[in-house]
Amino acid sequence: MKTAVITGAAGGIGYAAVEKFVSQGYRVVAMDRLGADAAKEKFAPMGESVLYYCGDLSDAESRRGLLECAYAHLGHVDALINVAGVAPRQRNDILSMTEESYDFVMDINAKGTFFLTQLFANKMIEQEAEDGIRGYIVNISSMSAYTSSTSRGEYCISKAGVSMITTLFADRLAEYGILVNEIRPGIIMTGMTETVKAKYDNLIFNEGILPIRRWGEPEDIARAVYVLCSGDLGYTTGQSIDVDGGFHIRRL
Numbered sequence: 560m561k562t563a564v565i566t567g568a569a570g571g572i573g574y575a576a577v578e579k580f581v582s583q584g585y586r587v588v589a590m591d592r593l594g595a596d597a598a599k600e601k602f603a604p605m606g607e608s609v610l611y612y613c614g615d616l617s618d619a620e621s622r623r624g625l626l627e628c629a630y631a632h633l634g635h636v637d638a639l640i641n642v643a644g645v646a647p648r649q650r651n652d653i654l655s656m657t658e659e660s661y662d663f664v665m666d667i668n669a670k671g672t673f674f675l676t677q678l679f680a681n682k683m684i685e686q687e688a689e690d691g692i693r694g695y696i697v698n699i700s701s702m703s704a705y706t707s708s709t710s711r712g713e714y715c716i717s718k719a720g721v722s723m724i725t726t727l728f729a730d731r732l733a734e735y736g737i738l739v740n741e742i743r744p745g746i747i748m749t750g751m752t753e754t755v756k757a758k759y760d761n762l763i764f765n766e767g768i769l770p771i772r773r774w775g776e777p778e779d780i781a782r783a784v785y786v787l788c789s790g791d792l793g794y795t796t797g798q799s800i801d802v803d804g805g806f807h808i809r810r811l
Contacts, residue, residue: 745803
């Protein structure tokens with residue numbers, strides 16, 4: 560049976576990814592920060608296909624615990640999906656951004672993603688290859704990796720960092736048959752964007768910022784993640800795929 564580890568699994572893109580992989584017959588270890596009772600209710604519809612692990616990506620012990628949990632219960636890991644990420648608790652201009660806010664975002668989005676990937680990469684190297692592939696790693700970056708938002712600079716920096724994490728591990732792990740790619744979501748309807756919904760409604764429906772004039776859904780991202788882990792793109796690594804309604808297209 561195919562297996563996957565998915566972080567940030569309790570909401571938005573992460574939860575949609577869990578649903579997608581379970582629907583394709585995967586067993587999943589899902590990591591998030593929900594308490595046990597809330598997690599049990601959240602993942603109940605997926606039954607025994609999902610094992611929940613409560614942890615904080617910014618914490619080294621949590622990362623190690625996730626690795627140990629995954630291999631103890633799954634035996635091997637075919638895919639690591641790094642979804643977990645946070646926005647600044649408060650948007651501030653970069654001229655007044657605090658070190659505390661910078662550290663909070665970077666510790667989870669960049670540092671946590673890097674060192675969790677490092678842990679799983681070293682374990683995947685030991686696995687037997689199947690059709691030349693030992694594993695897949697997919698990082699969820701953002702259009703913010705290359706788009707300036709001066710009211711949340713720490714988020715942009717962290718996602719640019721995720722893109723370089725993708726490049727570095729893709730380069731280093733290719734010889735072992737571990738493929739590392741990323742998805743760059745655009746404007747997606749999640750809890751993170753709820754507070755700015757009116758702003759993006761105007762940009763999408765009135766100002767036409769997107770060629771495809773609709774919000775993205777978490778399922779749009781989950782489907783793209785699954786394709787990268789399906790084996791159909793076995794000659795692709797270090798690739799960033801924009802799932803953003805065409806936002807990245809430069810238009811006059």
